[in-house]
Amino acid sequence: MVDFKEKNTLVVYSEEYWKFDFGRTHPMRPIRIKLFYMLLEELFGADSFFVYRSPSSISEDFLYTYHSKDYIEKLKSEIPDLESGLGTFDNPLVPGIFEWAFEAVKGTVTASNGVSEFRVNFNPGGGMHHAHPSKASGFCYLNDIVVAVNIIKRERPDLRILYLDMDAHHGDAVQSFFYRRDDVLFISIHQEDIFPLSGKIDEMGEDRGYGYTVNVPIPRYSEDEDVWYIFEKIVFPLLERYEPDIVFVQLGADAHRDDPLTNLYLTTGIYKRVSEELARLFKGSFVVTGGGGYDIVNVARIWTIFVSSLAGVKVPDRLPEKFLRISIMEGYDGPFIEDIPSWSGLKSQIKDTVKERVDFLIKKIPLLARG
Secondary structure (H helix, E strand, C coil): CCCCCCCCEEEECCHHHCCCCCCCCCCCCCHHHHHHHHHHHHHHCCCCCEEEECCCCCCHHHHHHCCCHHHHHHHHHCCCEHHHCECCCCCCCCCCHHHHHHHHHHHHHHHHHHHHCCCEEEECCCCCCCCECCECECCECCCHHHHHHHHHHHHCCCCCEEEEECCCCCCHHHHHHHCCCCCEEEEEEEECCCCCCCCCCCCCCCHHHCCCEEEEEECCCCEHHHHHHHHHHHHHHHHHHHCCCEEEEECCCCCECCCCCCCCEECHHHHHHHHHHHHHHCCCEEEEECCCCCCHHHHHHHHHHHHHHHCCCCCCCECCHHHHHHHHHCCCCCCECCCCCCCCCCHHHCCHHHHHHHHHHHHHCHHHHCC
16 A cells, blocks of 8 residues: 555646636636635645646647547647537637647646555546547547546556546446446446436446446435435445545536536535545545536535545635635625535435435445345
């Protein structure tokens, strides 16, 4: 096991992440990453528990471990190609789009390279789980997650990776790539019947990968207790039985109750509780990426709470003054970093649909059924 430093958390830092604008009507606002950095620094100071590093340079050849060369050339050309998903409302061809997307890939590779040195490795610019080998989709152009995992596996093919997707939207492209493999355990908890309309409960992998894809679609207005029930019954048992070498978390923040694109009812409380329990159960390294999240203040709060809790760092109760002023302009009056109340629902209110799906998976997934 790695002997981690006192400063056990790496945060990938790049100003290029937010020097980009998809336009006033587009839901993706890269400025959210700048807000996250601002909140982290105002809460803990520049010389704190966190080590900041810029994305390392990598060869474009690594992109071809997943993406087709033809697609990469189309993306670089910035010429609309609807068959490749380029030039749509979701995936506009803004000048410099390839460089921006490639920066996120570099960031996640940098985070994954940090596992030998840091317990928690976070790239807020990553998490582009909808990017397919030859098609852009869902605001995603290059799949930093798959490329980073491919690089890790190329160097250490024996490593077992648990991938946990907490985005409200199913991580369809990541699932597809690992669907027939057992060396990556894919777990996704996501809102049902929304984009990309995949991640059905009976999508459980194929061939040697059967049982290593676990999808838990949840209904509209699911609350903290619904999701905690899934973690207690499904995620944490899988973590203990699969015994991964690395845990990879896609930390989409769009399952929060105030997100404008989804219909779930989670609070900051579930993110804190999950991260604390993950840290207790797993003593190895985490690679964490950003993901969805379209209320930019909530994104900054959730990422700060999750990453800090995972690292064992106590988060102050109140938002700092400068961040709070921006927060108020965005519609969150604060003054607390956590939601008040910070936990929704009771065990007696866990939805029957959630219980039924959990029971189904316990019977069908071999790693769960054997327990």
